[in-house]
Amino acid sequence: MTDIKRNTSALFGTLLLLIVCGNLHAAVTEVTATVDANPMIMDESVNLVVTANDDISSNAFDPNPLLKDFVVGNTSVSRQTRSINFQTTRLTQWTTRLIPRKPGRYTIPAFTIEGQQSQPIQLSVLPASASRAGRNRNLYVTTDVDTNEVYLQQQIRYTAKLYLATDLQRGSLAAPKLADAEVRQIGQDKEYNEIIDGKRFRIIERVFAIIPQKSGQFVIEGSLFEGEVADNSSQSFGFFSRTKSVTRLGPNIDITVRPIPQGYNTHWLPSDYIELNEEWQPQPSEYRVGEPITRTLTLTAVGLVEEQLPSVNSGYPDSLKTYPEQPTSTTVERDDSLIAQRTERIAIIPSEAGDITIPEVRVPWFNVKTQTTEYATLPSRTITIQPSASQSNNLPSLPPVSVEPDIDTPTEVVTITQTSWWSHSSTALLILWLLTLLLWYVSRNKEGSPQRNSSSAKVEANSWDSLSAALKTNEPGKIQPALAMWLSEVCNKKHCSLAESQRLLADEPLNLAIKNMLQSRYSQENTSWTANELSKIIQRIKSDKNKKRVSQGTELKSLYPTNA
Known part of the structure; x- marks a missing residue:
């Protein structure tokens, strides 16, 4: 009995070893490719299924060779494992959705996976209008443009319409594609109903703006719709209805983009x-x-x-x-x-x-x-x-002028005869008197008026105090009038405007600092202006003026030396 158990265990071990070894040495021996519709309608999709009889990497299938003739959707990968009479079978399956770019006959190429190759497929694509089923479709997409010929960077209005005669569960409508162009949606989708050939359609309309950035002949690739609709051909279970995936592609549109006209040298608008x-x-x-x-x-x-x-x-x-x-x-x-x-x-x-x-x-x-x-x-x-x-308020007022009415009175003409020597002597005396007056005026200005100088210094000191206080607030609205008043004192011009003081001083750093201050004050944007730089420049101007005063005082004293 013990020998029988020992032999049975050895037999099972041998079989298990054979299965494992067989699996270790298993390899792909067959690759097949099929489509679920042939022929097919132009704007509909077809599912390409590629199957390899082994469990292999998902990246073993490459759909890029299909991009030349088809719009290639997402690829899903599934795996199956079956074991019958100790024989294990594994399958790897790739499913890719294809949409042809135009009607015609196409060859889906052979695919090589792990050294094995599938057979190529001849696929016929019929125009939608050439099929009776096409005329009775429940779902399709149309496209249109407002013009097929534009200038460089001119807007093209592109309209895509999704026609639905079935219940839509979910879906998305992609933007059209054009190389070297800017594409953006305009506004919100519009929804309305139309009856076409006796059938009611729900229409979803979406508008795009396309702005080409390159001149030449181009093709606008149609908008792609992908979604799920109710599958009326299958029975529903309870409150849940079965759905099926659908894909529709709008027709392509040829356009011509003209270049900028020759000789146009200004900004292109x-x-x-x-x-x-x-x-x-x-x-x-x-x-x-x-x-x-x-x-x-x-x-x-x-x-x-x-x-x-x-x-x-x-x-x-x-x-x-x-x-x-x-x-x-x-x-x-x-x-x-x-x-x-x-x-x-x-x-x-x-x-x-x-x-x-x-x-x-x-x-x-x-x-x-x-x-x-x-x-x-x-x-x-x-x-x-x-x-x-300030200038208007300080204009001198003119005294009223009284106008005497004209009175008709007799006019007496008196003739005075002067001798020549009296005329010459009067002229000489007048010239001497004017010279004396001029010399007195010059001498008075040189000496200066202590009372006037004292008053001017007091006004300047007050304006400086006001400016110093305004600078501490860091507010241009308070600094500007105080600065204008102080600079007018610096320039010895009463009620001089800020711009006039800038012109007289001709100080570039000051002009730049005032420009930045005014730009901060009158700009509607928030700026981080501070009065630090302006304060330094004003301190320099004040210091320069004080040095100039000391220098002028020394020169005046040297004109009147005291006797030792």
Whole structure:
């Protein structure tokens, strides 16, 4: 009995060893390839199934040779293992969804896996209109463009429509493809119903903007739909219905992209319509020296994106100090079209009173309808700048002039006869008197008025204290008027504007510091400006002026030396 058990165990061990050894030496002996539809309709999909009789790596199958003639979907991999009468069979199966790019006859090539090769497949693809089933389809995609011939960077409006006569469980509609082009969806999907040949279809419409970046002949590859629909051919179980995967491809469209016309040397803006607008704040009623004005320029273009818009070159005379902000741009969607907009804001501070003319602004663009160059323009504008409020308040008032009424009175004509010697002596005395008066005036100015100098020094000291306090606040709105008052004292000009003081001093570091301060004040963006640099420059100017005063005082003393 013990021998029987021993022999039985040895037999099972031998069989197990043979099975293991057989599996170790197993290899792929057969590779097959099949499709689930042949012939097929143009915009529908076919499943290619490649099977190898062994458990091998998922990467052993390469679908890249199919890309020439088909749109290749995702590849799924499945494995099976069966054991019958101690004989184990393993299978590896790849399933790939293929969509032909156009009607015709195609050859699905042979695939080599682990040294074994499948047989090639001859596949017939019929146009959708050539099949009775095509005319009665429950699901298909159509594509259309607003024009087949455009200029470089001109917008193409591409419309894809998904027709559904069955229940859609889930799905996605991809964007069309065009080499060297920018593609983006415009707006939201539209849904509506239509009855076609007596059948009700639910239609989902999606619009795309395609902007080609290269000229030549191109093909727009149609939008691809992938999803799951209810399978009415199968029975449902309870509340759950069976679904099937579907794929549809929209027709391809040929287009021609023209290059930029020869001799066109300005910024390229191909569009149906472009306009240029401006806005002034405050409204053009009364502007004053030193008070800020904000000019907003807005460039709007249909069928373009914001990256295509150029800067608006606006010029200004020297009497206007300009502080431009960082321009902003955006792209919006209106009426199934892209609309690009660029906004530039410029803070303007007048430095002189009078009538000032701002030049015309022109932006060239190419009208794709008329195929001519046009200009978006703003006409020249003349604005009147009034003196600053401080200057207006300090203008001397003229005494009233009384006008005597004309009275008809007899006029008596008196003739005086003077001798020649009296005339000459009077002239000589007048000249001597004028010379004496001139010498007295010069001497008085050299000596100076202690009372006047004391008053001027007090005013300057007060303005310096106000400026020092304003600098500590780090607020441009408080610093600017205090700085203008102190600089007018430095320049010895009462109520001189800030711009006029800058012109008289001609100090480049000061001008740059003031420019940064004003740009921070009038800009709508948050800036990290501080008064540190401006404070250092002002301290230098004050120190230089004090040194100059000491030097002038020493020179004056040397003119009047004291006797030892």
